[in-house]
Amino acid sequence: MVNFEYLVPTKIVFGKETEKEAGRLIKEFGGHKALIHWGGDYVRDTGLLARVEEGLAAEGIEYVEMDGVVPNPRLSLVKQGVELCKKEGVDFILAIGGGSAIDSSKAIAYGLANDFDLEDLFLGKVSTTKIAKIGAISTLAGTGSETSNSTVINIDTMGEKMLKRSYNHECARPLFAIMNPELTYSLPPFQTAAPGADIMMHTMERYFTTEQHVELSDELAEGLMRTVKTFVPEALANPKSYPARANLLLAGAKSHDGLTGLGRVGDFACHAIEHEIGAMFDVAHGAGLTAIWSSWAKYVIDVDPERFAQFAVNVWGVQNNFHDAKETGLRGIDAWDEWCHSINLPTSLHELGIDPTDEQIHEMAQGAVDARGGDHAGAFMELHVEDIENLLKNAR
Numbered sequence: 001m002v003n004f005e006y007l008v009p010t011k012i013v014f015g016k017e018t019e020k021e022a023g024r025l026i027k028e029f030g031g032h033k034a035l036i037h038w039g040g041d042y043v044r045d046t047g048l049l050a051r052v053e054e055g056l057a058a059e060g061i062e063y064v065e066m067d068g069v070v071p072n073p074r075l076s077l078v079k080q081g082v083e084l085c086k087k088e089g090v091d092f093i094l095a096i097g098g099g100s101a102i103d104s105s106k107a108i109a110y111g112l113a114n115d116f117d118l119e120d121l122f123l124g125k126v127s128t129t130k131i132a133k134i135g136a137i138s139t140l141a142g143t144g145s146e147t148s149n150s151t152v153i154n155i156d157t158m159g160e161k162m163l164k165r166s167y168n169h170e171c172a173r174p175l176f177a178i179m180n181p182e183l184t185y186s187l188p189p190f191q192t193a194a195p196g197a198d199i200m201m202h203t204m205e206r207y208f209t210t211e212q213h214v215e216l217s218d219e220l221a222e223g224l225m226r227t228v229k230t231f232v233p234e235a236l237a238n239p240k241s242y243p244a245r246a247n248l249l250l251a252g253a254k255s256h257d258g259l260t261g262l263g264r265v266g267d268f269a270c271h272a273i274e275h276e277i278g279a280m281f282d283v284a285h286g287a288g289l290t291a292i293w294s295s296w297a298k299y300v301i302d303v304d305p306e307r308f309a310q311f312a313v314n315v316w317g318v319q320n321n322f323h324d325a326k327e328t329g330l331r332g333i334d335a336w337d338e339w340c341h342s343i344n345l346p347t348s349l350h351e352l353g354i355d356p357t358d359e360q361i362h363e364m365a366q367g368a369v370d371a372r373g374g375d376h377a378g379a380f381m382e383l384h385v386e387d388i389e390n391l392l393k394n395a396r
C-alpha cells in the first residue's frame, strides 16, 4: 500500500428537500453575496431555482445569477462569471447542476481568488492553492465534482481549437454538497446512463493498479461498482425510484473523492484520452469513456490478467476459470460491454458517432500525453503516443 493523505472536508447534506438549506449553509460558511450558477432550463422549470432563491432570501443572503453552462463547460463563460462576481462583490459561488456547472463554478472561484490568466492555470503554467468559497447543489449522479478536488474546463479562448484540461487541487473541494436524490428524477435516460458509467470509470481508473495488497480498497471499489451496475438500469426503468437515485448519487460522490483509490496509484489514462475526444468532438464525457474502455482493457490486460479476472468475478459475477486468468478477465470485459449496450451506451468510436482520421487520432494521442505533462499517460501500463494511437484505432 502506498502512502497517502485523505481529507474530504465537504459537508454532505443528503436527502429530500435539502436544497432549501442552501442559504443556511452559505451563511454557516461565511458567505454574504452569492453567484448562483447553472446551465439548463430544468433548473427553473422544475421550481428548483425558486426554492433555492427563497432559502437564500430567508437567510439574508444576497445573490446574482448566471446560467448558460453547457456540457463540456467553456472558459469564455467562466471569464464572464469572474467579471460579474467582481462587479457585484460576490463572495460565494453556488453551483446548481452536474459536473459541468460545478466545474464552471470552481473555475469562476479560481478566477475570483487569483490574478493570473485562467488559461495558464488549466495549461499547467501556474498553480495555486487559493480559491473563492463554493458550494454545490447536485442534480446529476456522475462526476462527483461536488466533493472532488478536480476542475475540468474546455478552453475555447485560444483560437479555433478547443482544449479540454483539468486542474486538481484540494482547495477545490466544495465547502458543502447538497444532494437530494429527487432532484435527479428529471434526468433524461442518456444523462442517467452516461454519468452512471462515469461513476463506474472513476473507480475502475483507481482499481486497475499494479499496487498489491490493497484489499480493503478493493472491497470498497467492488461494492461501489456492483451498486452502480444494479442501480443505473433500475433508475432507467423507474426514473422516480428513490433508492436507485439515492444510491447512484452517493456512489457518484464516493467514487471520485479518493475513497476507492486509497493506498494505490490510479491510472486515469482513459480519462486523459476521453478529454481529447471531448475537446475535439464535444461528446458526453461518460459515453466517451465507455467508447474506449474495452479497447484500453484489451490493450493492457497482459500486465496483470489476475486483476482483470478479479474484476470479472467480483463485479460482474463471471465464473472463474482458475486455469486461465486472462480468459476470465476477457469475459469480464465482455460483461462490461454488454452492460453498456444494455443502457444504450457505446463501446466503440463508431457507436459514439465519430470517425476520427489517423491525423486526428495522432493529435488526440499526443494531447493525452501532453496533458499529463510527461511522455506517457496511465500508470497500470504507461501508454506512449503510439500505444494510444493503437488503442484508439482498435476502438474504431
Ligand SMILES: NC(=O)c1ccc[n+]([C@@H]2O[C@H](COP(=O)([O-])OP(=O)(O)OC[C@H]3O[C@@H](n4cnc5c(N)ncnc54)[C@H](O)[C@@H]3O)[C@@H](O)[C@H]2O)c1
Pocket (backbone or CB within 6 Å): 039, 040, 041, 042, 070, 071, 072, 073, 097, 098, 099, 100, 101, 103, 139, 140, 142, 143, 144, 145, 148, 149, 150, 151, 152, 183, 184, 185, 186, 187, 188, 191, 194, 195, 198, 256, 285, 286
Ligand atoms: N470535476 C470533476 O471531478 C469531474 C470528474 C469527471 C468529469 N468531469 C467533467 O464534468 C462534465 C460532465 O458532467 P456531467 O456528466 O455531470 O454532466 P453535465 O453537467 O454536463 O450535464 C449533462 C446535461 O444534463 C443536464 N442536467 C443536469 N441535471 C439535470 C436534471 N436533474 N434534469 C435534467 N437535466 C439535467 C445538464 O443541463 C446538461 O445538459 C465533463 O466536462 C467532464 O469532463 C468533472
